[in-house]
Amino acid sequence: MxxxxxxxxxxxxxxxxxxxxxxxxxxxxxxxxxxxxxxxxxxxxxxxxxxxxxxxxxxxxxxxxxxxxxxxxxxxxxxxxxxxxxxxxxxxxxxxxxxxxxxxxxxxxxxxxxxxxxxxxxxxGEETQIAGFLAQMPDFDGVLCLPGTHAKWARISAEEVVSFQTCMTGEMFQLLADQSVLRHSVSGKDMDAEAFAEAVDDTISKPERLAQRLFSLRAQNVLHGLGAAQARGRLSGYLIGAELAATKPYWLGQDVAIAGSPALAAAYEAALKQQGVVPRVFDAGPLTRAGLARVYAALTENA
Structure with a gap:
């Protein structure tokens, strides 16, 4: 300050x-x-x-x-x-x-x-990010994904949020990576892109196996020397894949936009592209401020 x-x-x-x-x-x-x-x-x-x-x-x-x-x-x-x-x-x-x-x-x-x-x-909080997004894209008619600790998928039409769905993907990743038995296998910040892609496809096709797939990361590390970058990529892929399986009615056949931090938005973009969806990607950094400006402008106009 x-x-x-x-x-x-x-x-x-x-x-x-x-x-x-x-x-x-x-x-x-x-x-x-x-x-x-x-x-x-x-x-x-x-x-x-x-x-x-x-x-x-x-x-x-x-x-x-x-x-x-x-x-x-x-x-x-x-x-x-x-x-x-x-x-x-x-x-x-x-x-x-x-x-x-x-x-x-x-x-x-x-x-x-x-x-x-x-x-x-x-x-x-996310409603204000959405207001900021709509300040840039007032004619948007589709689904906006806001990845983060609690990822939001919002169906938007005529500048209204019609419905939405939340997934605890980011919080689950942090808990598993930092506090579970997997912390010994996914240390560091590097993430293998190929392992991520394989895990996304695996979980979308077999979401019921998620709990087993997660523990297999530890077992493969112990028995076969699975590297931390590969294990971290798979952990992220399994969880984002499970999220995409749960939110399929939101993104399948829809105009999809993603607004998040550059690294996280890129992961969701890659996962969606594997499913044949090419989303538009926005940096979420300025959106909250832009949304607050929109709210302020509305208050001024209605005063």
């Missing part, structure tokens, strides 16, 4: 479980950025406002400024609970909820998440 005073006419905030990120905004353009480790998981309800002030104090003047925030700040354990909005819903028109502020300079609004009754599902 910089200590230099920066002019802003509003502030965008992405508040997750582990990190807080803010941008000083003029219109739709960021003029400064600041981050801290004051995620939702480290704070009680009274700690949110002080954490935000520590981060954005150099951007504040003597008058009230609007802050538009998304993410876990709106969870039940957050600053204020922003109730989920049921799909179908337009991500840029969700009606942010005001958070209680002691500092008279702050006007904090928190964007709600989205929910789906059947099958039961929720998202919080």
């Amino acid at each position: 910089t200590g230099q005073t920066t002019y802003a006419d509003w502030i965008a905030v992405d508040w997750g479980t582990t990190h807080l990120r803010a941008w000083a905004m003029v219109g739709g353009q960021p003029k400064a950025e600041a981050t801290s480790a004051d995620g939702m998981g480290t704070l009680d309800r009274d700690g949110f406002e002080p954490a935000l002030l520590r981060l954005i104090e150099p951007w504040l003047g003597g008058t009230k400024i609007r802050v538009v925030a998304c993410g876990m700040v709106g969870a039940r354990q957050g600053w204020v609970e922003a109730p989920y909005v049921s799909v179908p819903a337009q991500p840029s028109q969700l009606g942010p909820v005001p958070a209680p502020c002691q500092d008279p300079r702050l006007d904090v609004l928190v964007v709600p998440g989205l929910s789906q009754s059947e099958p039961a599902d929720v998202m919080r």
